Amino acid sequence: xxxxxxxxxxxxxxxxxxxxxxxxxxxxxxxxxxxxxxxxxxxxxxxxxxxxxxxxxxxxxxxxxxxxxxxxxxxxxxxxxxxxxxxxxx
Amino acid sequence: xxxxxxxxxxxxxxxxxxxxxxxxxxxxxxxxxxxxxxxxxxxxxxxxxxxxxxxxxxxxxxxxxxxxxxxxxxxxxxxxxxxxxxxxxxxxxxxxxxxxxxxxxxxxxxxxxxxxxxxxxxxxxxxxxxxxxxxxxxxxxxxxxxxxxxxxxxxxxxxxxxxxxxxxxxxxxxxxxxxxxxxxxxxxxxxxxxxxxxxxxxxxxxxxxxxxxxxxxxxxxxxxxxxxxxxxxxxxxxxxxxxxxxxxxxxxxxxxxxxxxxxxxxxxxxxxxxxxxxxxxxxxxxxxxxxxxxxxxxxxxxxxxxxxxxxxxxxxxxxxxxxxxxxxxxxxxxxxxxxxxxxxxxxxxxxxxxxxxxxxxxxxxxxxxxxxxxxxxxxxxxxxxxxxxxxxxxxxxxxxxxxxxxxxxxxxxxxxxxxx
Numbered sequence: 001x002x003x004x005x006x007x008x009x010x011x012x013x014x015x016x017x018x019x020x021x022x023x024x025x026x027x028x029x030x031x032x033x034x035x036x037x038x039x040x041x042x043x044x045x046x047x048x049x050x051x052x053x054x055x056x057x058x059x060x061x062x063x064x065x066x067x068x069x070x071x072x073x074x075x076x077x078x079x080x081x082x083x084x085x086x087x088x089x090x
Numbered sequence: 091x092x093x094x095x096x097x098x099x100x101x102x103x104x105x106x107x108x109x110x111x112x113x114x115x116x117x118x119x120x121x122x123x124x125x126x127x128x129x130x131x132x133x134x135x136x137x138x139x140x141x142x143x144x145x146x147x148x149x150x151x152x153x154x155x156x157x158x159x160x161x162x163x164x165x166x167x168x169x170x171x172x173x174x175x176x177x178x179x180x181x182x183x184x185x186x187x188x189x190x191x192x193x194x195x196x197x198x199x200x201x202x203x204x205x206x207x208x209x210x211x212x213x214x215x216x217x218x219x220x221x222x223x224x225x226x227x228x229x230x231x232x233x234x235x236x237x238x239x240x241x242x243x244x245x246x247x248x249x250x251x252x253x254x255x256x257x258x259x260x261x262x263x264x265x266x267x268x269x270x271x272x273x274x275x276x277x278x279x280x281x282x283x284x285x286x287x288x289x290x291x292x293x294x295x296x297x298x299x300x301x302x303x304x305x306x307x308x309x310x311x312x313x314x315x316x317x318x319x320x321x322x323x324x325x326x327x328x329x330x331x332x333x334x335x336x337x338x339x340x341x342x343x344x345x346x347x348x349x350x351x352x353x354x355x356x357x358x359x360x361x362x363x364x365x366x367x368x369x370x371x372x373x374x375x376x377x378x379x380x381x382x383x384x385x386x387x388x389x390x391x392x393x394x395x396x397x398x399x400x401x402x403x404x405x406x407x408x409x410x411x412x413x414x415x416x417x418x419x420x421x422x423x424x425x426x427x428x429x430x431x432x433x434x435x436x437x438x439x440x441x442x443x444x445x446x447x448x449x450x451x452x453x454x455x456x457x458x459x460x461x462x463x464x465x466x467x468x469x470x471x472x473x474x475x476x477x478x479x480x481x482x483x484x485x486x487x488x489x490x491x492x493x494x495x496x497x498x499x500x501x502x503x504x505x506x507x508x509x510x
Contacts, residue, residue, distance in 0.1 A: 006289070010126065053126055086401065
């Protein structure tokens, strides 16, 4: 059982260059905890005061978790989670 | 690649995170390594103060490069490429009169090479991309940016990949595809396209103008403040109406006016900045109405496709700017947008796209609410051309069909002539 987490390039120096990491399904917060165990410092980059930093966007199966339950959004087996910085218009 | 001494003698010295203040050199990055906050270009303020003057600007070329000291580029002028900026600032007395105001100007960005203000930001982005060693440029776009990138890249001989939502207006698709570019029509919203481009930007050696070279790109919008001031004889307007998609244009116009005052090029206060959004995608206006200092993302549903950014990266900064300048952020309905396009066309002879309809409709709304003192000097920023959003107005305008004889003309126009 796994969820694929896609790591944005600004974060890859912390994940030893890994662009994707497989995690056990759980809430976004739990996924971040798993990442932090293997790659210390990830939680601190993504979260502040127990919430996602305001410029961090997380998508589960293409949907922004801010439309769901934020950091408590549940992920299930086989889903893709994408972490991205907030981006701009065009 | 990096250049810690400023781009070949220009005044830009590095990038700084707007959120946490962390600094880096002039590299292709848009996101702070520490907090993911947005990176902004920093300048050597002493060098700027010593170098910039009204005289020096007046001696510059008749395009946005006259302000190059204030932009992240090198001192020598580009000698090839499309010429953006120095667009007309048009007095609009008939529009003013309709709204019960006395001093309204339209900053007419339809006069740019690809008919939107994007020509400014793309000009700056492509120069930075060249300095950073890129030979391929790209963008995520709701249409105007793709058009500008494809055109400017063609003029400079750079390869380009432009990504747009597949439901984009046909005019925008054609007007972009005609250039020497690869146009990708993505099955999704603009936010989906943007997300795809963020992922690609991490994998390809391309300069995505609104992703990895965004800090340089966005500086180009400051020229919209500089020009208005120069065109008003180095005086400042009292109020500006500016559309908000990501909030980048709005916040950079704020920055531009602030710099003019800081550098002593103008006296006075930063104009009140009124942001304009479409009700069908108004996360910033909603935050404003609810008195929040943060923006919640939304799913866009509006004819104003060029403003359809559901998760605006500069939303919070736009709220700050509205508050600090005594402005506001207002939304208008799709019907009001169409009326706005027609009001502008009828009173000024300028045909704007839906984003310009939004901006004009907001000016009307503010005037009707009594939020604008009639003697205020108001500048309406019209950012794009109506020829790119024909679908929005086609059902509301028509020609009178007649046969080639006088009787047919008279029959067709009798009711109108009777009223005249």
